[in-house]
Amino acid sequence: xxxxxxxxxxxxxxxxxxxxxxxxxxxxxxxxxxxxxxxxxxxxxxxxxxxxxxxxxxxxxxxxxxxxxxxxxxxxxxxxxxxxxxxxxxxxxxxxxxxxxxxxxxxxxxxxxxxxxxxxxxxxxxxxxxxxxxxxxxxxxxxxxxxxxxxxxxxxxxxxxxxxxxxxxxxxxxxxxxxxx
Amino acid sequence: xxxxxxxxxxxxxxxxxxxxxxxxxxxxxxxxxxxxxxxxxxxxxxxxxxxxxxxxxxxxxxxxxxxxxxxxxxxxxxxxxxxxxxxxxxxxxxxxxxxxxxxxxxxxxxxxxxxxxxxxxxxxxxxxxxxxxxxxxxxxxxxxxxxxxxxxxxxxxxxxxxxxxxxxxxxxxxxxxxxxxxxxxxxxxxxxxxxxxxxxxx
Numbered sequence: 001x002x003x004x005x006x007x008x009x010x011x012x013x014x015x016x017x018x019x020x021x022x023x024x025x026x027x028x029x030x031x032x033x034x035x036x037x038x039x040x041x042x043x044x045x046x047x048x049x050x051x052x053x054x055x056x057x058x059x060x061x062x063x064x065x066x067x068x069x070x071x072x073x074x075x076x077x078x079x080x081x082x083x084x085x086x087x088x089x090x091x092x093x094x095x096x097x098x099x100x101x102x103x104x105x106x107x108x109x110x111x112x113x114x115x116x117x118x119x120x121x122x123x124x125x126x127x128x129x130x131x132x133x134x135x136x137x138x139x140x141x142x143x144x145x146x147x148x149x150x151x152x153x154x155x156x157x158x159x160x161x162x163x164x165x166x167x168x169x170x171x172x173x174x175x176x177x178x179x180x181x
Numbered sequence: 182x183x184x185x186x187x188x189x190x191x192x193x194x195x196x197x198x199x200x201x202x203x204x205x206x207x208x209x210x211x212x213x214x215x216x217x218x219x220x221x222x223x224x225x226x227x228x229x230x231x232x233x234x235x236x237x238x239x240x241x242x243x244x245x246x247x248x249x250x251x252x253x254x255x256x257x258x259x260x261x262x263x264x265x266x267x268x269x270x271x272x273x274x275x276x277x278x279x280x281x282x283x284x285x286x287x288x289x290x291x292x293x294x295x296x297x298x299x300x301x302x303x304x305x306x307x308x309x310x311x312x313x314x315x316x317x318x319x320x321x322x323x324x325x326x327x328x329x330x331x332x333x334x335x336x337x338x339x340x341x342x343x344x345x346x347x348x349x350x351x352x353x354x355x356x357x358x359x360x361x362x363x364x365x366x367x368x369x370x371x372x373x374x375x376x377x378x379x380x381x382x383x
Contacts, residue, residue: 001314003376004368010318011364014325015357021330047357059318066201066298068286070326082212083275084255138212139255139271140263163349170354175361 005052008177012048012056013063016040016092020072034153035072039160041092042123045099046115046168049178054097061093087134091127098122103168104181112165119161124154184240186287192234193288197297200285208278217270223277227284234288244283245276252276295319317376321367325360332356 001009022036040060044053064070064080071080071089081089099122106114128150136146172178187193192200207223231241245252252272259268286294299316306312336355337346345351 002368003371004365006314006318007321007364007368007371008361010321011325011360013318013322014329015360017322017326018329018333043357047361055318059315059322062298063319063322065205066285066294068291068294068323082208082278139258140267141258163353166350167353167357170350171357171361174354174358177361 008048008052009056012044013060016060017070034156037072039164041096042119042164045096046103047171049104050097050100053100054093057093057096084135084138088127088131091130095122095126107180116165124157190234197289197293211274220270220273224273227277227280
């Protein structure tokens with residue numbers, strides 16, 4: 001990684017932390033907060049690309065695990081990763097990488113819809129696939145209950161996908177950061 | 182950010198690496214063996230350590246306040262499904278881990294924490310990641326957070342002057358573009374000072 005890559009990694013790790021400054025809303029039953037923070041992996045992947053975006057979110061998760069209070073509501077520490085929302089958080093680096101990879105792959109003909117689809121796949125489908133069984137295991141509720149409880153996230157996540165697509169497209173147009181893969 | 186509380190207690194003087202490892206070990210044990218006696222022991226241990234480090238009670242409560250709702254809801258759900266013991270276990274375990282993690286940040290300077298992380302990540306070297314680069318990235322991240330907050334406040338004011346205060350996109354795009362430009366300047370400045378992570382010692 002070049003120095004520029006390192007600074008970009010730090011920037012998107014910081015951006016994810018800063019998104020946590022918006023106050024979270026905690027969901028009943030599953031005990032996982034809705035935060036603006038899950039836009040972090042979407043923006044990091046779609047703006048910084050697979051390698052830097054994935055590294056940025058991995059760095060963010062390491063810092064949270066080390067106990068820095070970077071999660072929404074000033075939370076941090078391994079308690080977060082091992083708590084009910086841990087599955088979602090651990091999938092963020094993977095989501096950022098996958099989103100970045102697909103965006104770079106399709107960069108030449110990336111319509112709004114295609115990009116939204118990529119963000120839904122990486123930011124929602126992939127993270128829920130790990131996040132829901134994780135809630136079920138940690139909160140000791142059955143899988144169906146965890147899935148229904150998590151469905152409350154969907155409207156918020158849909159809004160976040162729309163915002164992330166609009167922001168990422170405008171940013172890349174103003175300041176091109178990616179090379180087509 | 183949780184503030185650092187200066188002090189000379191054994192908790193403060195304990196090396197940061199050891200504190201992080203203890204935290205990791207406590208979390209692993211509490212989740213691998215979900216037992217009420219373990220969770221309560223960890224909670225009591227956390228309380229003792231806070232006393233030892235002489236952390237004011239106000240800061241202890243500040244650690245738990247963001248969790249109050251989650252704790253209450255989790256405890257109630259468990260209470261309804263599995264009885265009071267399971268509810269108490271989940272609540273006590275979460276509270277103990279959050280308190281212990283908070284204690285690490287309250288009693289460790291962030292510069293010491295970064296140094297410990299950098300040393301702790303030395304095993305990444307054979308995998309192709311340079312611990313000095315990781316250390317640089319960590320330091321930059323912590324510096325970027327207040328900068329991002331300041332730029333956001335500035336851009337928000339500028340957009341309000343244009344009547345765009347309701348638009349999140351109109352706020353986020355200039356903030357991110359400015360940060361990207363700044364990142365390029367910072368990278369150029371670091372390179373201009375001949376920063377060489379392969380030879381840097383921290």
